[in-house]
Amino acid sequence: MARRAVTLEEVAKAAGVSRATVSRVVNGVASVDRSLREQVEAAISTTGYVPNRAARSLVTRRADAVGLLLPEDDDTFDDPHFARVIRGLMPVLNPLGIHLVLTGAHPGYQHRAVEDIRHNRLDGLVVLHTHDDDPFPGALARDHVPAVLGGRPPLGARITHVDVDHEAGAALAVEALVAAGSTRLATITGPLRSPAGRERLAGFQAAAARHGLPEPLVAEGDFTHVGGARAAEDLAGRHFDGLFVASDLMAVGALTVLRKHGRRVPHDVRVVGFDDSAAASSADPQLTTVRQPVEDMGSTMARLLVSLINDPEREVVSVVFAPELVTRQSCFPAPRP
Template sequence: MEEVAVAAGVSRATVSRVINAVPTVDPRIRAAVERAIAEIGYVPNLAARSLVTRRTDSVALVISEPPGHVAYETPFLNRLFTDPYIGRVTAGAQEVLRPEGIHLVIIPADPPGHHLVLRYLRQGHVDGVLLISNHSADPLPRQLYDLNVPAVLSARPAQPVPHSYVDVDQQAGARMAAEHLLALGRRHLATICGPQDIPPGRERLVGFRTAVGAAVPHVPGDFTRASGEAAARRLIERYPETDGIFVANDLMAEGAVRVLAELGRRVPQDVAVVGFDDSSAALDARPPLTTIHQPVEEMAGEMAQLLLARLRDPRRTPRSVIFSPSLVVRQSA
């Protein structure tokens, strides 16, 4: 830092203020210091800087599955790293955080490691948390609030907690799927729904039932391709007259389409299929899926913006941002 100060003709304190983005520095002085930093190749000591600023310039993306939840057939980490949703959230958050010089740390919080993740966050290794947590029984949103860790949630919390959150209108999306299938003339509808211990799974089922009736056949999956395959087999065995299926996410829908082909059911001629998410799985399916689009990257970017605003102003009132879904018509329905 001393070399930079000499080269720019300013004090060490002025160099420090430029490095820490203090807004009161004269623009001409700031430009001189930045030129000196570039010429010398000076790299700030981030550890020392964090002691002064109390900032780590890191944000955690925590994907949480709480202890004591309903056990799924597919292990947590397998579901985590095969779900396109997580990659889309990461991309959307990075788009906002990277220009701010903030590093995104991805932290899986599976049941055996939940206490370790909480301890890591409590120790101040990150400035805030983007939390993917949908389970009603997850204590992490409340724990983060009690620890005064700034956080933004990826969905409406199952229990009231004063965090900002971003969500899509889940029920409206499911109603769109039902209305599209009915408009195609399909009259024997069914759904492969998501887990009923998380709000998106419940709300998509509620939305579909609102449009077609509470008695509509439904078989649950866990948002994985394999569970979609298994659910489709059970559905056709129990309800062979089915001619239209709403599947609560694209991964399960991709699996369902595979099984329908194995069972000799043509998609969409015999059975029309609509997914939810508009993820890469919708394009990988054969035929490509008609699906409900939720703007995941944009939603994740909004989460990051809300967190940055909270970090700048800790007294900022929590707020919710709800995005609208849309129907994307492809070849499956």
Template sequence: MTTRPARGGRNPTMDQVAEAAGVSRATVSRVINGAPTVDAKIREMVQRAIAATGYVPNLAARTLVTRRTNSVALVISEPDRPDDSSFLNRVFTDPYFGRITAGATGALRLHDIHLVIIPTDSSDHHHVIRYLRQGHVDGVLLISSHERDPLPRQVHDLGIPAVLSARPAQPIPISHADVDQRLGARLAAEHLLGRGCRRLATISGPLDIPAGLDRLDGFRSYLANRGFADVPSVEGDFTRAGGEECAHRLLAQHPDVDGLFVASDLMSEGALRAVQDLGRRVPDEVAVVGFDDSSAALDCRPLLTTVRQPLEEMAAEMAELLMADIASPGRLPRSVTFQPTLVVRDSA
């Protein structure tokens, strides 16, 4: 294969790639745009010519042909955010969002797709919808689970390919990936009973999202079937400060609690601080089990026993579901449920 250097330092052209490969300009265009009808040997010749000439496809021109942007949006939606700085701080420091972003980015990189991160709340939804409607991205990975959040329905109604990060709070025909939340809570209850706890309680997640409800119901249902009908609970908000405040309130009302299931690792970190501030030893006097197996579990003292949900794998599956929806518009929605596991450390 011979190549012709670009004149005057200008970028190589598609015509030069065609000449180097010994094919037509139209064939080079079909290879660049991923046409499935190109013979494998010819595709390889063109790809070698692209590498030899240093040709870089014009993304704008390619977008006009394929109607693809090679970008997808990761939209992180919270229904209300009274303080923008605290909301953004949570987005970029909460291990949950970090793990979702890492898993999605890794999977999309294999498809040469870029990820655009968009935090939003109800006051900003119209800007997000306008951005999506204008075709800046090929699809949406949507983190939203609050029952009152209208964004999942709005995105669905746009007709753009979209995948949700959990079971939808409202009946919307949209693909999603989730973990078996109820099973995870049952694993926590089983472990606490197995180590001899008999006065159990829980700090739930927000009860306007499916994960909060399912973890609470899974924990209580398992215990009810084993004769523990009255299980105290306090509703939390998935933050450290919320976990600490809830634990103080719960233990003030029920000082004899000896086993505590906290519905997130961040809340567990705050709850452990409260338990120890009250002079209770962990796990000897109060055993604590969290949920997530995030980096927060390793920041806890003692190290946190927790239910692991494989968020990186779940996010990668979300990305693959989205790529399939982009490639085949009109596909029926699919759901994928991952299995949780218990990671035993020092807190229970």
């Protein structure tokens, strides 16, 4: 026997709000107070309410679907960052009856995604990890496509985006390394053609200079495990006792190389990563890292995108989250002999 459909009235009763408020949340109206919206979303989840997509589409002419454009890399699905973004997006999109469609960021897929919006097959886009010479964010802004960027846009692209303060995060890493007794620092950066890679390096170098430390050693990585190991090999044989690695995945690769070369962590080298992904807590030793609140960032991207879909004239918004240090085993003061 089919289960009876939950009504808006029942959701309203469970949330302690009016039916009109529930309707506004379901339809993604941006002006709903955040606390009310969260009450309604919780009630939708509790009651099992499912929006009538067919009826709503007839009224709104919307697809009730948004695209998530992921980097076209072989290691994309090995990187826990993207799973965390999705975990942030879904609690906002699901209660609204909005489906998430995954696709790649290859130019052909980008063009298809924009065509899907023009033909009402998608309502908007979340775009992750672009680089300086990527024309896509600028094209989205010029064409007034409802889109939110995960990360800072390339120079000149005025598009709504959500990011973390990379420079402040790198400075936290330096503070942790110095507090643990490190005096000769090195870093494995992200790709320097990306804003995140450059900003983490700039924040690291500036913080090291503030402490009067020698110019740090620098090796460029690519945010992957293999890239971190390769960059650590480039640093092998050079003297440093503190290492900041611009992603946890790269840091795990670097730990393997340090171990191979007889460099004990944290006895000989203190190590700090960036992300606070599952890779950090499962590393050996467990990784001290700079946490970026990726799930919260994903939820914010989803809410901003829904607002843009409902109000295409909404002004460009920039939301930057503060990082925080998570201390584990890889960055303690060196034990005394």
